[in-house]
Amino acid sequence: xxxxxxxxxxxxxxxxxxxxxxxxxxxxxxxxxxxxxxxxxxxxxxxxxxxxxxxxxxxxxxxxxxxxxxxxxxxxxxxxxxxxxxxxxxxxxxxxxxxxxxxxxxxxxxxxxxxxxxxxxxxxxxxxxxxxxxxxxxxxxxxxxxxxxxxxxxxxxxxxxxxxxxxxxxxxxxxxxxxxxxxxxxxxxxxxxxxxxxxxxxxxxxxxxxxxxxxxxxxxxxxxxxxxxxxxxxxxxxxxxxxxxxxxxxxxxxxxxxxxxxxxxxxxxxxxxxxxxxxxxxxxxxxxxxxxxxxxxxxxxxxxxxxxxxxxxxxxxxxxxxxxxxxxxxxxxxxxxxxxxxxxxxxxxxxxxxxxxxxxxxxxxxxxxxxxxxxxxxxxxxxxxxxxxxxxxxxxxxxxxxxxxxxxxxxxxxxxxxxxxxxxxxxxxxxxxxxxxxxxxxxxxxxxxxxxxxxxxxxxxxxxxxxxxxxxxxxxxxxxxxxxxxxxxxxxxxxxxxxxxxxxxxxxxxxxxxxxxxxxxxxxxxxxxxxxxxxxxxxxxxxxxxxxxxxxxxxxxxxxxxxxxxxxxxxxxxxxxxxxxxxxxxxxxxxxxxxxxxxxxxxxxxxxxxxxxxxxxxxxxxxxxxxxxxxxxxxxxxxxxxxxxxxxxxxxxxxxxxxxxxxxxxxxxxxxxxxxxxxxxxxxxxxxxxxxxxxxxxxxxxxxxxxxxxxxxxxxxxxxxxxxxxxxxxxxxxxxxxxxxxxxxxxxxxxxxxxxxxxxxxxxxxxxxxxxxxxxxxxxxxxxxxxxxxxxxxxxxxxxxxxxxxxxxxxxxxxxxxxxxxxxxxxxxxxxxxxx
Amino acid sequence: xxxxxxxxxxxxxxxxxxxxxxxxxxxxxxxxxxxxxxxxxxxxxxxxxxxxxxxxxxxxxxxxxxxxxxxxxxxxxxxxxxxxxxxxxxxxxxxxxxxxxxxxxxxxxxxxxxxxxxxxxxxxx
Ligand code: HEM
Ligand SMILES: [Cu+2]
Numbered sequence: 007x008x009x010x011x012x013x014x015x016x017x018x019x020x021x022x023x024x025x026x027x028x029x030x031x032x033x034x035x036x037x038x039x040x041x042x043x044x045x046x047x048x049x050x051x052x053x054x055x056x057x058x059x060x061x062x063x064x065x066x067x068x069x070x071x072x073x074x075x076x077x078x079x080x081x082x083x084x085x086x087x088x089x090x091x092x093x094x095x096x097x098x099x100x101x102x103x104x105x106x107x108x109x110x111x112x113x114x115x116x117x118x119x120x121x122x123x124x125x126x127x128x129x130x131x132x133x134x135x136x137x138x139x140x141x142x143x144x145x146x147x148x149x150x151x152x153x154x155x156x157x158x159x160x161x162x163x164x165x166x167x168x169x170x171x172x173x174x175x176x177x178x179x180x181x182x183x184x185x186x187x188x189x190x191x192x193x194x195x196x197x198x199x200x201x202x203x204x205x206x207x208x209x210x211x212x213x214x215x216x217x218x219x220x221x222x223x224x225x226x227x228x229x230x231x232x233x234x235x236x237x238x239x240x241x242x243x244x245x246x247x248x249x250x251x252x253x254x255x256x257x258x259x260x261x262x263x264x265x266x267x268x269x270x271x272x273x274x275x276x277x278x279x280x281x282x283x284x285x286x287x288x289x290x291x292x293x294x295x296x297x298x299x300x301x302x303x304x305x306x307x308x309x310x311x312x313x314x315x316x317x318x319x320x321x322x323x324x325x326x327x328x329x330x331x332x333x334x335x336x337x338x339x340x341x342x343x344x345x346x347x348x349x350x351x352x353x354x355x356x357x358x359x360x361x362x363x364x365x366x367x368x369x370x371x372x373x374x375x376x377x378x379x380x381x382x383x384x385x386x387x388x389x390x391x392x393x394x395x396x397x398x399x400x401x402x403x404x405x406x407x408x409x410x411x412x413x414x415x416x417x418x419x420x421x422x423x424x425x426x427x428x429x430x431x432x433x434x435x436x437x438x439x440x441x442x443x444x445x446x447x448x449x450x451x452x453x454x455x456x457x458x459x460x461x462x463x464x465x466x467x468x469x470x471x472x473x474x475x476x477x478x479x480x481x482x483x484x485x486x487x488x489x490x491x492x493x494x495x496x497x498x499x500x501x502x503x504x505x506x507x508x509x510x511x512x513x514x515x516x517x518x519x520x521x522x523x524x525x526x527x528x529x530x531x532x533x534x535x536x537x538x539x540x541x542x543x544x545x546x547x548x549x550x551x552x553x554x555x556x557x558x559x560x561x562x563x564x565x566x567x568x569x570x571x572x573x574x575x576x577x578x579x580x581x582x583x584x585x586x587x588x589x590x591x592x593x594x595x596x597x598x599x600x601x602x603x604x605x606x607x608x609x610x611x612x613x614x615x616x617x618x619x620x621x622x623x624x625x626x627x628x629x630x631x632x633x634x635x636x637x638x639x640x641x642x643x644x645x646x647x648x649x650x651x652x653x654x655x656x657x658x659x660x661x662x663x664x665x666x667x668x669x670x671x672x673x674x675x676x677x678x679x680x681x682x683x684x685x686x687x688x689x690x691x692x693x694x695x696x697x698x699x700x701x702x703x704x705x706x707x708x709x710x711x712x713x714x715x716x717x718x719x720x721x722x723x724x725x726x727x728x729x730x731x732x733x734x735x736x737x738x739x740x741x742x743x744x745x746x747x748x749x750x751x752x753x754x755x756x757x758x759x760x761x762x763x764x765x766x767x768x769x770x771x772x773x774x775x776x777x778x779x780x781x782x783x784x785x786x787x788x789x790x791x792x793x794x795x796x797x798x799x800x801x802x803x804x805x806x807x808x809x810x811x812x813x814x815x816x817x818x819x820x821x822x823x824x825x826x827x828x829x830x831x832x833x834x835x836x837x838x839x840x841x842x
Numbered sequence: 843x844x845x846x847x848x849x850x851x852x853x854x855x856x857x858x859x860x861x862x863x864x865x866x867x868x869x870x871x872x873x874x875x876x877x878x879x880x881x882x883x884x885x886x887x888x889x890x891x892x893x894x895x896x897x898x899x900x901x902x903x904x905x906x907x908x909x910x911x912x913x914x915x916x917x918x919x920x921x922x923x924x925x926x927x928x929x930x931x932x933x934x935x936x937x938x939x940x941x942x943x944x945x946x947x948x949x950x951x952x953x954x955x956x957x958x959x960x961x962x963x964x965x966x967x
Binding site: 302305331544 | 960
């Protein structure tokens with residue numbers, strides 16, 4: 007028998023004490039909310055999203071009550087518009103997407119056997135932004151100020167301030183703010199999956215949930231930014247009168263539809279794939295065997311993600327686009343059925359091959375798949391353009407979309423709730439109540455939405471607050487309304503079950519006998535995440551690796567201790583999960599919350615046209631961010647630390663091995679995508695207007711080229727500074743940083759100089775040129791802040807030749823900035839000039 | 843031939859190689875859409891069997907097939923017996939290679955789907 011140090015129970019107890027001390031949550035009525043542990047943030051996040059879902063559900067019930075009988079007058083047409091807009095928007099932006107992020111923030115650290123994800127403070131920031139924005143948007147209905155343009159907010163109805171009120175601004179600005187938090191969560195999740203896996207968890211051993219989360223988070227990165235770009239144009243039009251969507255001044259409402267649906271269709275998969283991910287975790291558990299076809303599932307996830315970006319125009323079939331373009335999108339819509347089918351077959355095959363235990367979670371999983379498939383079938387119908395022309399904007403579409411969303415998002419989440427509740431609370435939910443709730447909901451969904459296919463085909467348009475009696479669809483609508491109340495009853499049973507949970511006794515650990523890492527969690531929760539970070543050799547380590555659980559619990563794997571009193575986790579390499587370093591994690595702090603409040607104020611004050619205060623909040627946000635960043639990337643007290651088993655890892659890394667570098671890179675991908683949305687706008691106008699830009703003042707060639715040259719020079723000096731700094735040439739590096747800041751500063755003037763003489767209100771051409779230039783110079787300004795910040799870090803001794811994470815990260819920013827400047831200035835400077 | 847197989851097997855596979863086939867689809871798709879949109883808007887018509895479109899499609903298919911062939915060779919790298927899901931270097935290589943192969947198949951079909959309407963439809967109306 008080996009005499010391992012961990013055999014000593016005294017030592018283990020001391021280690022546990024130290025870990026408990028380090029991971030202790032803050033206490034006090036206010037300070038408890040400054041916690042940044044993802045386990046806790048995730049729970050708040052989930053509860054908040056669940057609350058928004060219930061709220062949006064109540065709105066739906068009011069709508070259904072209004073529609074129960076023909077010519078009803080329970081609510082006015084105006085209120086009804088607010089109801090469906092807020093219901094749809096909240097369900098999509100405040101429930102479906104955040105819910106997936108919330109659940110993943112809870113599950114991922116456990117699934118990956120990490121102490122925590124790399125940026126706990128970022129998660130906290132995302133949560134507070136979400137809460138603030140959500141209350142702002144949702145609360146507007148109590149002031150009769152809710153948005154009323156439908157969840158896709160088509161202009162021109164919504165951009166004309168004489169036709170729509172404050173609601174439209176609330177939608178645009180409130181939801182833009184929430185999109186910021188979604189992107190923040192996506193960054194956290196991507197870096198978490200890529201860099202925080204336990205040693206040995208190579209890509210082919212990663213739990214499928216993690217694969218899906220990776221894929222979905224990347225989708226968010228490419229789907230949300232075009233919408234943010236659209237929001238930007240939208241608000242420019244509403245607040246400043248720049249005519250992006252105003253056909254009278256050369257704009258085009260179709261551009262909004264493009265930008266919206268480039269987001270909107272992938273969105274459907276963004277909310278659906280996480281549910282499939284939940285199935286991929288619970289099906290092997292209840293079949294008690296490995297999931298069949300692991301690479302096939304990865305294919306399906308990646309394939310769906312890609313193809314779903316080629317579908318957006320199928321929402322625009324009725325807008326008169328060239329048929330040949332429609333055909334491309336129709337083709338992609340049919341192709342996406344292939345990977346969806348593959349996933350479902352892999353699940354069925356797994357169940358087939360195992361000995362299935364019929365449990366409540368599995369009941370939800372199979373029931374929701376049945377509902378989803380019906381929605382999928384009608385989806386294939388509406389993906390065929392001629393059918394769509396018939397069914398467009400009727401209740402047929404309402405039926406289709408709810409089958410998909412309820413079968414694809416809501417019911418699977420409830421299944422996941424039953425499955426994962428013991429993980430989060432240590433208690434099981436009632437199997438009996440769960441089944442009762444399921445069957446009530448199942449009947450309810452079908453009774454609500456099946457008749458809508460018929461009422462739609464009978465000619466009931468969507469988004470009407472009432473219908474005439476002689477259309478003869480009264481009975482169909484009555485059935486729908488009864489069904490919706492039945493559904494609500496089912497949800498109420500589920501809520502009762504949750505409410506009874508605290509009275510129940512603790513369940514056993516790993517009550518379903520699952521094989522994946524997250525079930526290491528103990529019923530009496532510890533805040534440290536995992537006792538020791540395991541070495542992974544299989545996809546289902548609890549099943550396959552002998553003595554696995556005991557070894558983790560006894561701290562026999564890596565990083566069992568917190569000698570220095572710091573929160574830490576292990577960073578590994580992307581492909582093979584080889585340990586590369588230990589990082590220190592953020593501790594509880596008010597900074598994330600304050601930053602969220604300051605940023606929220608920018609959006610909210612802008613809604614009420616209080617521009618001066620909004621600008622001040624902007625300054626406050628910047629201050630908060632810098633204050634927050636100042637103690638990141640700190641230089642550790644010693645270069646390396648042992649994680650056990652004779653392995654020593656560095657405590658500081660920079661460049662592509664470091665999580666911070668990845669976070670910057672990923673954020674910049676999102677940024678570049680938003681920018682492409684704007685550039686798309688420019689060329690979109692160019693294609694539809696034969697004489698785009700003719701008859702207006704233009705920026706000319708000179709100033710854009712000067713601005714470009716200066717921007718590129720600023721980029722080059724930053725790169726040079728990085729290189730010199732790494733060679734210990736600190737003084738020249740600092741000089742170059744100063745030079746870079748000065749060059750970028752002058753580029754701002756040059757860029758703006760080119761705009762003189764252009765009137766953005768007059769026509770869409772000057773307006774879009776303005777937007778491209780403003781976007782670029784704003785990036786130059788941020789670049790200046792970064793260069794000066796790095797300089798300050800260098801002077802403060804927080805950045806040295808060997809500890810240069812800051813400089814490496816801002817260089818990533820500069821690469822993207824150079825690209826932005828290149829595209830923007832070449833476009834506006836040369837394109838119309840070339841006489842095309 | 844044997845040399846080629848060996849070359850293919852020794853190539854490094856990463857997450858980036860995994861997304862080569864679907865990215866090719868995406869580029870081809872975007873290219874087709876923009877081509878159609880611009881020619882319909884600017885010329886008012888869509889030439890039957892436009893040459894650039896055909897060349898683009900062939901190139902896309904070739905890239906996808908090449909990625910698929912390389913992946914196929916790598917997926918057959920000899921190593922432990924099935925089921926090939928342990929944490930070894932070879933199994934990780936096989937896994938990415940096999941997934942890439944599957945994605946090549948899907949991307950191939952998707953490119954063909956995109957190209958098919960061009961044969962049937964010939965104008966912008
Ligand atoms: C049983 C529960 C639900 C009921 C009774 C319900 C009912 C309704 C009704 C009556 C409409 C208005 C249709 C129209 O006039 O066009 C609507 C729209 C919508 N619902 Fe639901 N809904 C439910 C659940 C959900 C869920 C779970 C989601 C998403 C996750 C969702 C997303 C939407 C969206 C996006 C719209 C479109 C809003 C718009 O046209 O602007 N609904 N729903
Ligand atoms: Cu769609």
